[in-house]
Amino acid sequence: MKPHFLFALFFFGIHATCPPGFSSSNGKCIMLVKDQEVHSSASAYCERYGGYLISIHNSTENSVFAEMADRPVWIGLKCTVSRDPSSCLWDDQSGTAQEYNAFMTNQPNTAAGQCVYLLNTGHWQSTDCDGGIPLDFICEAPPTKPSCDHLFxxxxxxxxxxxxxxxxxxxxxxxxxxxxxxxxxxxxxxxxxxxxxxxxxxxxxxxxxxxxxxxxxxxxxxxxxxxxxxxxxxxxxxxxxxxxxxxxxxxxxxxxxxxxxxxxxxxxxxxAQVSCGGTDEPGTMAPPQCGNGIMPEDNNGTFYSPNFPNSYVGVQQPSCKYFIDTPIGTQAQMRFPILNLDAYSTIQLYYGDSQQPDVTIYSNTTMKWYTSPSNTIRMIFKPCMSECGSGLYTWKAEFEPMQVTVPPTSTTTRKVTITPKKHIWL
Incomplete structure (x- = not known):
């Protein structure tokens, strides 16, 4: 479908919160779409918002919608028997047009078609659904509560x-x-x-x-x-x-x-009836700041960038330090299933007692394992402190031990792996 031009008007206040592009009208969320389509395409467009072509159940609604439309618009009504409004069903399953309708004389006329449009005079008339002239249309969607941005x-x-x-x-x-x-x-x-x-x-x-x-x-x-x-x-x-x-x-x-x-x-x-601590804001899996000390991570597990799943931008410390320690006799290994770094942040990995970083990660990489020759990895995350950009920057780290297999030969002397002290940092 080609781009639409949306015209939304407020009528009776804004007590309900409506989806983007919709406005509140007498308890309904409505949107006039000034782009002529056949009936099936117009209906499909409304369904994208969880809604329907408009239904009309009283003269007040009919007058408001007729005034909105400067040319004929589709409404969500289909009829199966000529001159019988009780055979006309609303798309939103709100009943038939028997109780209220604004059909012109000798309408509905299913010989012309089963679908119905609204004239700016307020009258309704039958026409062919998809084989006739494309029309503008009005969508309605369920209102949302202010405390719940997306309610359905x-x-x-x-x-x-x-x-x-x-x-x-x-x-x-x-x-x-x-x-x-x-x-x-x-x-x-x-x-x-x-x-x-x-x-x-x-x-x-x-x-x-x-x-x-x-x-x-x-x-x-x-x-x-x-x-x-x-x-x-x-x-x-x-x-x-x-x-x-x-x-x-x-x-x-x-x-x-x-x-x-x-x-x-x-x-x-x-x-929607469930209260969740008075807020709908998503929780975080890591504190917004990384603290002043070393964060130990033992054996195996997962840890996250500060404030995850929100962006780490705003961390006040120049570096966040993590110490990964797997059992003696294994090799520590880690990877980053999620890695979205800004252009100024880095992650450095130190294997064992190394005084220089063995790996420096500057940007996004594939999900590969980084394996230490010893059972420890020291990780330093250096976040951007200012002018970091507006992206959503996060990472997630997983680590686990890798078993070391030594071939059983009489001439092989197995190297003893010694866990370095946690205070060894550059």
Whole structure:
């Protein structure tokens, strides 16, 4: 669909919070789209926002919408029997046009078509849905509460552009008193797509397939009531993602298997009635500052840049120091599944007792393992202190021991690995 020109007007106050581009009108969120489309394209555009073509249930609404439109506009009504308003059903499932309608004489006329448009005089008339003249249209979408920026069908939704692996994404959602999103209707699927105005390629959803090839939602809801699968293959991974861009294999909005360890944007979902400590702001997995001492990391695990998953920009210390210590007789190794450094920050790795850095990381790299010849790695993160740019800069580190295998020969003397003292820093 070509670009749209959106005209939004306020009518009866702003007690409800509406999605971007929509305005509040008598308890509804509405948007007049001044771009002529056939009925199916107009309806699909509204569905991208989790909404429908407008429904009209009284003369006040009809007058307001007629005044908005300087030329005919589609409304969300389809009829199956001529001159019988009770056969006309609203797209939003709010009933028929029997109780209120503004049809002209001898309308509806299904011989002309099943769809209906509104004239700026306030009258309704039938026409062909997709074979006639393209028209402007009015969308309506569910209002959101001020405390919940993205509300749909009684649930709050929290989109996260910063990519995380599935386990970390689910942990982040649990901090927001919810789970990775489950999707149970076409309308909810379209609403989910609308959460990303500048969409990435994929977003992780809260489904997972187990070893027995059984797929379920992480929040325990019914997997079978709605599915929109584009490509299903266990070889792609046991987790699931929604495509947000059209692809050779599937269309935007369809679901596909994905690698659980691959970081991707995601959406959290929780019941709108649930209070989560009075805030909907996402929690952090690391303090905003790295402290003044050395942060020990023993055996194996994960640690994060300050203020993760938010940007580390704003750290006041010139360096953050970490000491990785795995069991004697092993080699310490680490990697960075997430690594988004600004142009002025560095990560330095010191193996064992080295007084000079063995590895200096200046920018984003592939997810490779860095392996020390000893059981220790000292890491110094030197963050940018000023004029760092406006990007979202983060990292995530994983570390674990690697077992050392020594060939059993009579002439081999095994080198003894000694853990250096933690106070050895440049």
């Amino acid at each position: 069908n009684g649930f709050c939704y929290f989109p996260h552009l910063q990519g995380l692996p599935e386990n970390d994404a689910q942990a982040q959602c649990e901090k927001q008193c919810g789970n990775l999103i489950s999707i149970h209707s076409k309308e909810e699927n379209n609403f989910t797509m609308s959460l990303f105005p500048s969409p990435p390629d994929f977003a992780t959803i809260g489904a997972k397939t187990n070893a027995a090839s059984v797929t379920s939602w992480l929040d325990g809801t019914n997997w079978n009531d709605y599915q929109n699968i584009g490509l299903q293959s266990a070889s792609l991974g046991m987790c699931w993602s929604m495509a947000l861009q059209d692809n050779f294999f599937y269309n935007a909005g369809q679901w596909t298997n994905s690698d659980c360890s691959k970081p991707a944007p995601f959406v959290c979902k929780r019941d």
